[in-house]
Amino acid sequence: MLRFIRGIMGSELKKVPIPRNGVDYRGKIVLAPMVRSGELPSRLTALHYGADLVWGPETVDRSMIGTTRRINPDTKTIDWTRKPSQGAKTPPTEIKDSIIYRIHPEKERGRLIFQIGTSNPDLAVQAARLVAADVAGIDVNAGCPKFFSTHGGMGAALLRTPDKLCSILEALVRNITPEFEIGISVKIRILETAEETEALVRKLVATGITGLTVHCRTTPMRPRERAIRDQLRMVANVCREAGVACLMNGDVETRDQALELVREYGVDGAMIATQAEKNPSCFQAKANGGILPWDEVVERYISYAMEVENKFGNTKILLCQLIPGKQSASRTIGSCKSYTQVCGMLGFNHLMERAREVDFSLDIDPDNLGKKSKKDNSSALAAGGCTPASRPNKSQAKKGLSERGVTAQTTAKTDAHPNEVMTVPV
Numbered sequence: 048m049l050r051f052i053r054g055i056m057g058s059e060l061k062k063v064p065i066p067r068n069g070v071d072y073r074g075k076i077v078l079a080p081m082v083r084s085g086e087l088p089s090r091l092t093a094l095h096y097g098a099d100l101v102w103g104p105e106t107v108d109r110s111m112i113g114t115t116r117r118i119n120p121d122t123k124t125i126d127w128t129r130k131p132s133q134g135a136k137t138p139p140t141e142i143k144d145s146i147i148y149r150i151h152p153e154k155e156r157g158r159l160i161f162q163i164g165t166s167n168p169d170l171a172v173q174a175a176r177l178v179a180a181d182v183a184g185i186d187v188n189a190g191c192p193k194f195f196s197t198h199g200g201m202g203a204a205l206l207r208t209p210d211k212l213c214s215i216l217e218a219l220v221r222n223i224t225p226e227f228e229i230g231i232s233v234k235i236r237i238l239e240t241a242e243e244t245e246a247l248v249r250k251l252v253a254t255g256i257t258g259l260t261v262h263c264r265t266t267p268m269r270p271r272e273r274a275i276r277d278q279l280r281m282v283a284n285v286c287r288e289a290g291v292a293c294l295m296n297g298d299v300e301t302r303d304q305a306l307e308l309v310r311e312y313g314v315d316g317a318m319i320a321t322q323a324e325k326n327p328s329c330f331q332a333k334a335n336g337g338i339l340p341w342d343e344v345v346e347r348y349i350s351y352a353m354e355v356e357n358k359f360g361n362t363k364i365l366l367c368q369l370i371p372g373k374q375s376a377s378r379t380i381g382s383c384k385s386y387t388q389v390c391g392m393l394g395f396n397h398l399m400e401r402a403r404e405v406d407f408s409l410d411i412d413p414d415n416l417g418k419k420s421k422k423d424n425s426s427a428l429a430a431g432g433c434t435p436a437s438r439p440n441k442s443q444a445k446k447g448l449s450e451r452g453v454t455a456q457t458t459a460k461t462d463a464h465p466n467e468v469m470t471v472p473v
């Protein structure tokens with residue numbers, strides 16, 4: 048890749064130095080940050096199929112601050128846990144800790160980027176400091192258009208306050224890079240005109256960041272609208288001039304297509320979101336097998352989910368993405384209430400023993416026979432069953448969330464940040 052860029056530039060490239068524990072985004076095809084869909088088992092599956100780097104889901108600075116870092120010997124993970132902040136009715140001693148962020152230090156070493164949701168340089172530094180020794184980079188989310196991000200001045204709102212965005216990046220570069228020797232990057236969307244985008248990117252690349260990802264959609268664009276690539280070459284050129292690696296994002300579907308796009312637009316690498324959510328074997332080159340059948344990928348995903356004892360509700364959401372809608376399994380999965388039931392339904396008999404162990408460990412009735420199963424049922428449903436029949440009505444959903452230690456205040460919000468509602472009892 049580098050040789051290719053050298054070739055088209057005809058000379059050595061300027062490059063912001065990559066710190067010792069950091070990672071160069073050049074030549075990489077990476078998993079996008081995805082709230083809910085980018086939890087640990089999804090990242091491990093993407094890495095298994097050849098993703099070069101993986102971004103964790105956006106985690107808001109205030110959710111991270113106050114967490115305790117724990118090594119979990121059972122799952123070989125590092126968990127950042129805390130008491131849910133609003134346990135109004137339950138005495139604090141009875142509220143279970145929630146996992147805010149979980150990583151697999153061995154399998155993700157050198158390949159995990161922590162994405163932060165923030166609108167405040169001091170809070171960003173405080174939160175980043177908690178994970179910086181365990182990740183290969185810190186990325187600032189300046190592209191999320193959802194109300195839960197923008198109303199706090201985070202995500203895509205930062206595109207309208209470029210001075211604030213630059214001050215956040217500068218604070219991270221000044222305080223995190225020297226101490227932890229990792230790079231800082233930013234993920235943006237394009238603006239309405241190429242001139243506006245160029246002015247923004249020129250400011251961003253002057254902050255000391257090592258990487259920039261451009262999602263080729265404007266803030267008002269919906270995910271189903273095709274990505275616009277008109278501004279991409281310009282963004283790549285501005286980044287290259289400044290020595291900052293540039294990743295493209297938006298409608299990238301496979302590794303082979305990504306490599307073609309990289310050549311066509313002169314970017315340094317590409318980021319894949321929705322296609323990886325549907326089938327993470329998209330990271331595998333055609334020459335190595337390419338896209339695999341869904342059942343093979345699902346088996347791999349479930350194995351990782353059970354290895355790290357992923358919350359069942361989250362696993363079920365991902366299974367709904369991974370199993371194509373036309374398959375009968377897609378309709379049945381909504382009624383499963385335990386790993387044991389999922390493995391039984393999918394015919395993964397060799398995984399049944401482990402499934403029962405994980406169910407017990409997660410406090411789930413494997414056969415859904417006892418009283419406990421009712422509670423787990425509503426919780427899993429609230430976390431997202433995929434068939435219409437399994438979708439909770441409003442009162443079921445509310446009950447499920449409150450049972451997970453989320454207060455009335457949080458559940459009442461219709462657009463609360465997923466960090467607030469996807470806490471995982473440990």
Ligand SMILES: Cc1cc2nc3c(=O)[nH]c(=O)nc-3n(C[C@H](O)[C@H](O)[C@H](O)COP(=O)(O)O)c2cc1C
Binds near residue numbers: 322
């Ligand atoms: C379920 C889901 C969750 C997402 N969460 C985040 C996030 O946490 N941070 C972020 O910067 N973008 C997030 N995105 C946007 C993606 O990272 C990506 O920019 C977008 O989906 C476009 O890429 P694609 O065309 O490959 O899907 C999310 C997208 C999806 C589908």
